[in-house]
Amino acid sequence: GEKVEQHESTLSVREGDSAVINCTYTDTASSYFPWYKQEAGKSLHFVIDIRSNVDRKQSQRLIVLLDKKAKRFSLHITATQPEDSAIYFCAASDYGSSGNKLIFGIGTLLSVKP
Amino acid sequence: EAAVTQSPRNKVAVTGGKVTLSCNQTNNHNNMYWYRQDTGHGLRLIHYSYGAGSTEKGDIPDGYKASRPSQENFSLILELATPSQTSVYFCASGDARDSQDTQYFGPGTRLLVL
Numbered sequence: 001g002e003k004v005e006q007h008e009s010t011l012s013v014r015e016g017d018s019a020v021i022n023c024t025y026t027d028t029a030s031s032y033f034p035w036y037k038q039e040a041g042k043s044l045h046f047v048i049d050i051r052s053n054v055d056r057k058q059s060q061r062l063i064v065l066l067d068k069k070a071k072r073f074s075l076h077i078t079a080t081q082p083e084d085s086a087i088y089f090c091a092a093s094d095y096g097s098s099g100n101k102l103i104f105g106i107g108t109l110l111s112v113k114p
Numbered sequence: 115e116a117a118v119t120q121s122p123r124n125k126v127a128v129t130g131g132k133v134t135l136s137c138n139q140t141n142n143h144n145n146m147y148w149y150r151q152d153t154g155h156g157l158r159l160i161h162y163s164y165g166a167g168s169t170e171k172g173d174i175p176d177g178y179k180a181s182r183p184s185q186e187n188f189s190l191i192l193e194l195a196t197p198s199q200t201s202v203y204f205c206a207s208g209d210a211r212d213s214q215d216t217q218y219f220g221p222g223t224r225l226l227v228l
Binding site for chain 2: 001006032034036042043044045046049089093101102103104105106107
């Protein structure tokens with residue numbers, strides 16, 4: 001089955017710098033790649049996603065890149081702010097005919113220092 | 115905004131006891147999911163459902179049962195709880211018809227099995 005590896009378990013950046021979190025996946029059938037954010041002591045919420053028909057997607061300060069050949073995708077957070085500090089999870093899915101079964105990475109704890 | 119609630123929010127159980135975790139969603143989503151979150155493992159899918167009356171095994175179903183009596187409710191049942199089931203459990207709902215295919219997570223239930 002699909003495996004998603006999240007390469008950075010922790011990441012520390014200075015406020016205003018960019019942060020990059022990298023993930024790789026194993027199943028070439030995967031076509032949907034969302035990212036979720038979990039603030040300390042809270043639940044997860046969706047931040048951005050990308051589908052396999054594009055290789056780049058941006059939403060304000062968040063950019064997701066997808067390299068299907070390398071089976072790699074990454075989240076870039078530009079101009080980081082303290083409120084970006086959280087655990088970020090990448091996930092992948094083959095988005096079957098019913099439902100949306102996601103396989104998650106182990107999470108990256110991002111710390112944005114003033 | 116999607117609304118997923120879980121009860122109880124915290125639970126202490128004894129080894130061998132029965133535990134039922136409940137989830138309710140008011141989004142009219144077809145799909146619901148149960149995950150557990152453990153350090154070093156990220157989120158792992160236990161059971162999921164495509165609609166009322168259906169349950170499917172996820173990636174780590176052993177020791178768990180699920181029940182989906184209605185569109186709104188999805189329960190996770192530990193018939194004989196063990197200390198290894200101590201974890202934080204998240205319920206989520208989603209719908210393949212949703213334009214973003216987003217999963218909406220509940221607040222989580224902290225379960226401690228003594």
